Amino acid sequence: MSLSQRYQQNLLDDVLPFWERHSPDPTNGGYFTCLDRRGKVYDTDKFIWLQGRQVWTYSMLYNRVEQRDNWLETARLGAEFLKKHGTDDVGHFYFSVTAEGRPLVQPYNIFSDCFAAMAFSQYAKASGDAAYGELARIAYFRILERSDNPKGQYEKTTGVRKLKGFALPMILSNLVLELEDHLDPEEVDRTLDHSVHEVMNVFLQSDTGLIREAVQSDGSTHDSFEGRLLNPGHGIEAMWFMMDIGARRNDTELIQRAADTVLRTLEHTWDVEHGGIFYFMDAHGHPPQQLEWDQKLWWVHLEALVALAKAYEHTRSEQVRTWFQRVHDYTWSHFPDPEYGEWFGYLNRRGEPLLALKGGKWKGCFHVPRALLQCAQSLKKSGL
Amino acid sequence: MSLSQRYQQNLLDDVLPFWERHSPDPTNGGYFTCLDRRGKVYDTDKFIWLQGRQVWTYSMLYNRVEQRDNWLETARLGAEFLKKHGTDDVGHFYFSVTAEGRPLVQPYNIFSDCFAAMAFSQYAKASGDAAYGELARIAYFRILERSDNPKGQYEKTTGVRKLKGFALPMILSNLVLELEDHLDPEEVDRTLDHSVHEVMNVFLQSDTGLIREAVQSDGSTHDSFEGRLLNPGHGIEAMWFMMDIGARRNDTELIQRAADTVLRTLEHTWDVEHGGIFYFMDAHGHPPQQLEWDQKLWWVHLEALVALAKAYEHTRSEQVRTWFQRVHDYTWSHFPDPEYGEWFGYLNRRGEPLLALKGGKWKGCFHVPRALLQCAQSLKKSGL
Numbered sequence A, B: 001m002s003l004s005q006r007y008q009q010n011l012l013d014d015v016l017p018f019w020e021r022h023s024p025d026p027t028n029g030g031y032f033t034c035l036d037r038r039g040k041v042y043d044t045d046k047f048i049w050l051q052g053r054q055v056w057t058y059s060m061l062y063n064r065v066e067q068r069d070n071w072l073e074t075a076r077l078g079a080e081f082l083k084k085h086g087t088d089d090v091g092h093f094y095f096s097v098t099a100e101g102r103p104l105v106q107p108y109n110i111f112s113d114c115f116a117a118m119a120f121s122q123y124a125k126a127s128g129d130a131a132y133g134e135l136a137r138i139a140y141f142r143i144l145e146r147s148d149n150p151k152g153q154y155e156k157t158t159g160v161r162k163l164k165g166f167a168l169p170m171i172l173s174n175l176v177l178e179l180e181d182h183l184d185p186e187e188v189d190r191t192l193d194h195s196v197h198e199v200m201n202v203f204l205q206s207d208t209g210l211i212r213e214a215v216q217s218d219g220s221t222h223d224s225f226e227g228r229l230l231n232p233g234h235g236i237e238a239m240w241f242m243m244d245i246g247a248r249r250n251d252t253e254l255i256q257r258a259a260d261t262v263l264r265t266l267e268h269t270w271d272v273e274h275g276g277i278f279y280f281m282d283a284h285g286h287p288p289q290q291l292e293w294d295q296k297l298w299w300v301h302l303e304a305l306v307a308l309a310k311a312y313e314h315t316r317s318e319q320v321r322t323w324f325q326r327v328h329d330y331t332w333s334h335f336p337d338p339e340y341g342e343w344f345g346y347l348n349r350r351g352e353p354l355l356a357l358k359g360g361k362w363k364g365c366f367h368v369p370r371a372l373l374q375c376a377q378s379l380k381k382s383g384l
Helices: A003-022 A048-064 A069-085 A111-127 A130-146 A167-178 A185-203 A232-248 A252-269 A298-315 A318-334 A367-381 B003-022 B048-064 B069-085 B111-127 B130-146 B167-178 B185-203 B232-248 B252-269 B298-315 B318-334 B367-381
Strands: A041-043 A103-105 A163-165 A214-216 A353-355 B041-043 B103-105 B163-165 B214-216 B353-355
Touching (some): A003 A069, A048 A069, A048 A111, A069 A130, A111 A130, A111 A167, A167 A232, A185 A232, A252 A318, B048 B069, B048 B111, B048 B367, B069 B130, B111 B130, B111 B167, B167 B232, B185 B252, B232 B252, B252 B298, B252 B318, B298 B367
C-alpha cells in the first residue's frame, strides 16, 4: 500500500464511519461532537464552529471525492440545523447552543461565522440549493464588517496596546477561496493579495523565519505575552494555505518561502526530547502563559503533514521529505486509536493520551478528515 | 526544628526576601510579578489582582506578625499604585495595566476588586491612613452591586442556562471578615450567613461530599461541562474559610463538616499514580475541558495544607493527620526550589516543573506566604 493509499484508507474506512456512526443527532438535527473514546456522547452541547466544520467536511467530500448519498445526507442534517439555530437576530453566529438549538454562548468572535460561511458554500454546491450560497455570501460580508473589531462588546483590551492577530488574515486567505463561487473575482484577488501580504510580510519575521501570533498595528513585534507568542500549528497551517495560493497563481517564490517557513517552524518547535511539536512557545524563550504549552495536539501534527506533503509536491526537497517522514512516524504511532478507531486529540509531552476523547469543544470532524484527504491527494501527485 | 518553625522559616528567610529583592518597581510603584526562576523580570505588565494580593500580604504581615518598616514600605509601594492606576472612571478595577499604570485589560470581572478591597483594608490598618479604609469600603459595596452580573457587558452566556459560580460566595465569606473594620456588624453577619449557606448547603453535594464549581440557580446540579466541573483547590480553600468562621462562631458542626469535605475532596482528587492533587476533574468522570487538568499547582497543595492544619487543630483526627503528612511530603519535595529559592508554581502530572517561573499572570506573592503563615500558626497551636 502506498503512503497516499494509507491516508485515504484511514479516512474512508476508519475516521468517516466513526463520525457517521456516533455523531448525527436525528432528533434535533446537527451533530454531537463530544464523543468519548468509543464514540459515546458524553455531552450534548453543540459548538457552532464544529457544526459548521462538519457540514463543510461532508459537503466537501461529496463535491470532491465521491457523490455518496450518506455524505450529502450527513451534510444536510447539519446545514439545516445551522441555518435554523445558528444565528442571533442580527445574523451573527452563536458560539454554542443546546442540543435542541437554544442559544448558550453569544457570538463573541467571528470564527463561528467563518466556518458557517465555508459550510454553506460547500453545501450549496453539494445540494444544488442556491439559498445556501446566498447565506454563505451574507456571512462572508458580515465577517468583513466585523473584522476591525471581531469581538465587539466582548473585547476586553482597552486599545492602549494595539495588537492585531494572525488568525484573521490566515483564515481569510482560505475562506475567500472557499467562497469563490459566490464572490466577485476582484474581491477574491484583493482579499488574497491582502492576506498573503499580511501573512508573509507582516506576521512572518524575516530575522527568525517564524510567525508571531500577534504584532503591533504598524507591524513591529511587541515584547509582551501576546506579542511573544508562537503558535506553530497556526503558522504551519497558514503555510499550506499560502502554497495553495502560490500554486493557483504560479508563484513559485511564494511556495518556496512558505516551504522554508514550515521547516524553520518545525526546527524551532520540535521537541527533541520526546518528539512531536509543542503547542505554544514564547519567542524569547520565556515561560508561556498557556499551561498546555508542552502538549502534543492532533491538529498541529496533521497540519504539519499537509504542509510538508504540499511542500514536497512542489519543491521535491530532500529536507522536506525527511521532515515529512519524521512527523509522519510520530503522528501515526501516537494519535490514531488502534482499538476504537479515529484519532486521539490531546497527548501529554511524552506522547501519552491526556484525554481519551475523540471529540469535544474544540475537536470535531474536521482536521483529521481534511488533512487525510489533502495528504492522500498531494502524496499521490508526488508518486508516494 | 518543629513543623511550625519549618513553615515560618521558609516564609521569613526564603519566600519574602525573594519577593522583596526582585518584585518592587521603584520607578513606577507597584510590583513586577513575572519573575523567572532566578527572580529576573521577564514581563513588566501588572495584573491588578496580583498587585492587590501583594499589598494585602505585606500589610497583613505588618499587622499580624511584626511591624517591620520594609514590609510597610513594600505595601505602600503597591497601595499607592493601586489607588492611582487601579480603577476606571466608574471605580471598577482593571484586570491589568502597563508597568507605568496605563490600562490594558478592562474590568471584566470583580476579582480584581475583591483583592483591591482586601489590600486597602489591611493597608489602612498598617499605615493608619483612614482614606484607604474608605476605599476598601467603597470597593466592597461596588462588588456587591455587581454580584448579580459580575462580568457586565463581557458576560458571554445568553442566560438560557442559568448557572451560578462557586467563586463569589467563597470569596465573600473571606472578604467580609477582611473588611470587618469598615462594615456594620450586621452586614458582616448577614454576608457570613449567606456565604456559609451557599457553600455548605448549595454547592457542597450531600451525596458525594464534593463541591461543584457551578450549580443551577435553584441549587441543582447540571449535566454540562461547567456543571460537572470539580475544582479541588477552590473547594479545599473554601473549607478553611468555613473553619475560620466556625471557630469564630463556636460552630463545631461547621468545622467538622468542613474537615470531612476536605478529606472527601482529597480522596477523590489525589493522583494515586504520581501523587499530588489534580487541578480539575469532571464529576461524572468525563474528559474535562481544561487541558491543564492533570497538572499539579502550588496553590492547590498549599491551600490543602492550610485546610488540613486547621482541621487537625480543631478535630485532632488521625485521618486528618495522615493526610496532612501525605500532602506535606509531596508539597515540600516538589514545589520549593532548592537552588534559587521561592516555589515552583506549575508541575506536570509527574511532578516535574512545567514552567520554571516564580511568578506570572496568576502566581504572585500571595498563596505561598499566606499558607506558610497560616500553617505555621495553626501547627503551633497543635503543638506540631
